[in-house]
Amino acid sequence: MTVSAPPATLPVDSDRLWSSLMALARIGEYPDAATGLMGVNRQALTDEDAAGRRLLIGWMEDAGLTVTIDAMGNVFGRREGTDPDALPVVAGSHIDSVGTAGAFDGCLGVLGALEVVRAMNDAGVTTRRPVIVASWTEEEGVRFGTDMLGSAVATGRIPLEQAYDLRDGAGLRFGDELARIGFRGDASAHIEAPHAYVECHIEQGPILAAEGHPVGVVTGVQAISWQRITVHGRAAHAGTTPTELRVDAGLAAARIVVHVRQMVDSGEYGQLRATVGHFRTEPSLPNVVPELAEITVDLRNPDDGLMARAEADLAAFLAQLQTETPGLRIETEQTAKTPVVPFDEDVQNHIEKSAYExxxxxxxxxxxAGHDAQEMAAIAPSAMVFVRGQYDGISHNPREYSTPEDCAAGVRVLAETILGLAE
Amino acid sequence: MTVSAPPATLPVDSDRLWSSLMALARIGEYPDAATGLMGVNRQALTDEDAAGRRLLIGWMEDAGLTVTIDAMGNVFGRREGTDPDALPVVAGSHIDSVGTAGAFDGCLGVLGALEVVRAMNDAGVTTRRPVIVASWTEEEGVRFGTDMLGSAVATGRIPLEQAYDLRDGAGLRFGDELARIGFRGDASAHIEAPHAYVECHIEQGPILAAEGHPVGVVTGVQAISWQRITVHGRAAHAGTTPTELRVDAGLAAARIVVHVRQMVDSGEYGQLRATVGHFRTEPSLPNVVPELAEITVDLRNPDDGLMARAEADLAAFLAQLQTETPGLRIETEQTAKTPVVPFDEDVQNHIEKSAYExxxxxxxxxxxAGHDAQEMAAIAPSAMVFVRGQYDGISHNPREYSTPEDCAAGVRVLAETILGLAE
Known part of the structure; x- marks a missing residue:
């Protein structure tokens, strides 16, 4: 009787992965006043983004990958398989950042996939299917206002010309900025549907830490609904206008903020999360009742039905507020809306089995949170590996942190998953 | 038996007053999108303010006044009296405006006093005391952040150098801007205490209209308390951070706004008025829980004791909010604070008698509202004439309007009051 050895796993190099993460984080780094830490500001299509892309491409070429850049600036590094007819396995994420970022969001998925390829090279492993490392453009959406932009165009949800015409806060056009940094590539903006897509990402939340797991299998992305609510009232002198004659846009907006939290606390909408991140008034003077207030409301729900109920009830509250205050007018604009995106069961099983083994x-x-994987899920079996975060999983903040061990754990799971999918 | 004729009154020219108001309103006019009307934007020490000052000074000189400009840019036009030792009667207001103004706020008091002098000239009236038409610098406080600035320096409440060092939103220094527009005058920044000060001004409220009176006698200015409240929370991802882990600065600030209105509605603080005119968040992104929110709170009360109680109860609410949410920190800064300023009984009687006659x-x-008269009240007997406004007395808005008849009524009352005080 022969006892078989445990199956060999890919020799992921934790130190190499970590030093790549830290090297990329130097590009766009800044001293963050709020935390006292060095933060990262590498927003899409800035000079910093371009420098980050050049560093990544150099590493891809060192790893023997064939690099292509598509018309959206998405970067692909391809490692050939043994079967010329086989569809590839794609793994990746993004390296653009929010304005006050840490080193991990997105980067772990791109540099993790790169590390998988490096480990395959080290081990002399060949796969039947090609493996492609993908780095998507403007995932964060903070500069041009639409998140998952690069993957959304690649998978056909957003037309290329619409993306090109987006403008940043300074009025600069996406298409022009992409050309300016030298990343308007020749390849088609539409990606051919791969065999599978897998993305490793920090959790950006506290659940894995609370449950004591280094990695998680992501079952899907919850429904997201963004709206911009503009309240029109009437400007009035703070000292002279009797309270009963006021049509106070700021007060009405504040009531919406408080109400939205009451909706969350009521428990009537399941695991609803609600955030008012933006609040501004006009004319914004201490002694003038606001004639206008603008807020954003971000709703998330893992259940499409409960999300719909929350949206309807919020709309009813706005209508009631308008009725209660003659002269008040409330406008809403839906700025983002995605239903629950369930991930592929088979890819989830590959990830779970890899973690187990x-x-x-x-x-x-x-x-x-939204991720490029939800765009890829529209055209190919997709799922994600989550990596535990520290400090309650704080993210979009220089305090964002996952340990070298947990990052390596996530990438080892990614590696075995890719290996399994690519055979 | 002889029947005495009714006493002659000064021949105030309603048309001349109105055409002066309309001519001044052309300087700084702009098309206001919110109202569809032409508005006025003639903020202190802008080129428009300088042009307005030059128009005024030309009119003063045409009326035979001796013009002096003090080190704060306050403009004085003096008409001599017959008694070289008599202290003057000063009447005036301001011609600077907020960013979205009408034609009347301040201008009625300056051009009204000018019309009084013109009417005296027309009637060949001499007075024992000199009469001075005053136009105060930066009454609105919207550009350099401190209202009644010119009169506050003239009466000694604010040091000249402190005023000079104030900066506008673009970082420009008050003293430099005053010199740039050519209005840093030679006269002392400190005015000699006059015999009396009287100011005609639109009411900027609905009371005279509701009670059916064209003019009112102002008994004083209510107490004013301004504070800037800064709430420090913790930035967090809107999609991934569980509600119970959030320290939401924007939500806390919204609760303050709602609470302040509840204080007003409670009736516990007498005739308290409260306004949150300014509300902003950081980083102000739809999908980030605000780490900072900044609001202003403007409290007004005609009773100093009830004002003190309102301020104390608001401070207690802020402390409670901080205790309820671990991690939340609330800072307050008092940016303005004036007690009730009672006006002089004798000057009020003069005004009331003039209206009656x-x-x-x-x-x-x-x-x-605050007015230059409250600064002058610190050094001389002072009071004000209010003129009825239309549209609930809306002010700081292009819809601000008082009829030609009501403006003339106010200025006729001003004229007889000045005449009485100057004898």
Whole structure:
């Protein structure tokens, strides 16, 4: 009787992965006043983004990948398989950042996929299918206002020309900025549907830490609804206008903020999360009752039905507020809306099995944030590996942190998943 | 038996007053999108303010006044009296405006006093005391952040150098801008205490219209308290951060706004008025829980004791809010604070008697807004004439309007009051 050795796993190099993450984080770094830490500001299509892209492409070429850049500036590094007819396995994420970022969001997925290829090279592993490392353009959406922009164009949800015509806060056009940094590539903006897509990402939340798991299997992305609410009131002198004659746009907006939290606390909408991130008034003077207030409302829900109920009830509250205050007018604009995106069961099973075989405990959980994987899910079987974060999983903040061990754990799971999918 | 003729009154020219108001309103005019009307934007020490000052000074000189400009840019036009030792009667207001103004706020008091002098000239009237028409610099406080600035320096409440060092939103220094527009005058920044000060001004409120009086006798200015409240929370991802882990600065600020209105509605603080005119968040992104929110709170009360109670109760609410949400920190800064300023009883009697003799019904009322008269009240007997406004007395808005008849009524009352005080 022969006892078979445990299956060999890809030799992911934790130190190499970490030093790549830290090297990329130097590009766009700044001293963050709020935290006292060095933060990262590498927003899409800035000079910093271009420098980050050049660093990444250099590493891809060193790893023997064939690099192509598409018309959206999405960067692909391809490692050939043994079967010329086989569809590839794509793994990636993004390296653009918000204005006050840490080192991990997005970067772990891109540099993790790169590390998988490096480990395959080190081990002399060949796969039947090609493996492609993808780095998507403007995932954060903070500069041009639409998140997952690069992957949304690649998968056909957003037309290329519409993306090109988006403008940043300074009025600069996406298409022009893409050309300016030298990343308006020749390849088609539409990606051919791959065999599968897998993305490793920090959780950006506290659940894995609370449950004691280094990695998680992501079952899908919760529904997201963004609206901009503009309240029109009437400007009036703070000292002379009797309270009963006021049509106070700022007060009405504040009532919306408080009400939205009451909706969350009521429990009537399941696991609803609600955020008012933006609040401004006009004319914004201490002694003038606001004639206008503008807020954003970000709703998330893992259940499409409960999301619809929350949206309807919020709309009813706005209508009531308008009725209660003659002269008040409330406008709403839906600025983003995606239903629940369920991930592919088979890819989830590959991830879970890889974690199990590597000896990591894991759990299935839903993503609260949007990711490029939800765009790829529209054209190919897709799923994600989540990596535990520290400090309650704080993200979009220089305090964002996952340990070198947990990053390596996530990338080892990614590696085995890719290996399994690529055979 | 002889029947005495009714006493002659000064021949105030309603048309001349109105055409002067309309001519001044052309300087700084702009098409106002919100109202569809032409508005006025003639903020202190802008080129428009300088042009307005030059127009005024030309008119003063045409009326035979001796013009002096002090080190704060306050403009004085003096008409001599017959008694070289008599202290003058000063009448005036301001011609600077907020960014979205009408034609009347301040201008009525300056051009009204000018019309009084013109009418005296027309009637060949001499007075024992000199009469001075005053136009104060930066009454609105919208550009350099401190209202009644010119009169506050003239009367000694604010040091000249402190005023010079104030900066506008673009970082420009008050003293430099004053010199740039050519209005840093040679006269001392400190005015000699006059015999009396009287100011005609639109009411900027609905009371005279509601009570059916064209003019009012102002008994004083209510107490004013301004504070800037800064709430420090913790930035967090809108999609991934569980509600119970959030320290939402924007939500806390919204709760303050709602609470302040509840304080007003409670009736516990008498005739308290409260306004949150300014509300902003950081980083102000739809999908980030605000780490900072900044609001202004403007409190007004005709009773100093009830104002103190309102301020104390608001401070207690802020402390409670901080205690309820671990991690939340609330800072407050008092940016303005004036107690109730009672006006002089004798000057009020002069105004009331003038209105009575001219056949105008009137009433006594307190001012909700601050005025230069409250600064002058610190050094000389002072009071104000209010003129009825239309549209609920809307002000700081292009819809601000008082009829030609009501403007003339106010200026006729001003004229007889000045005449009485100057004898």
């Amino acid at each position: 590597l000896g990591f405990t894991t759990m299935r959980l839903m993503s609260g | 001219l056949g105008f019904t009137t009433m006594r009322l307190m001012s909700g």
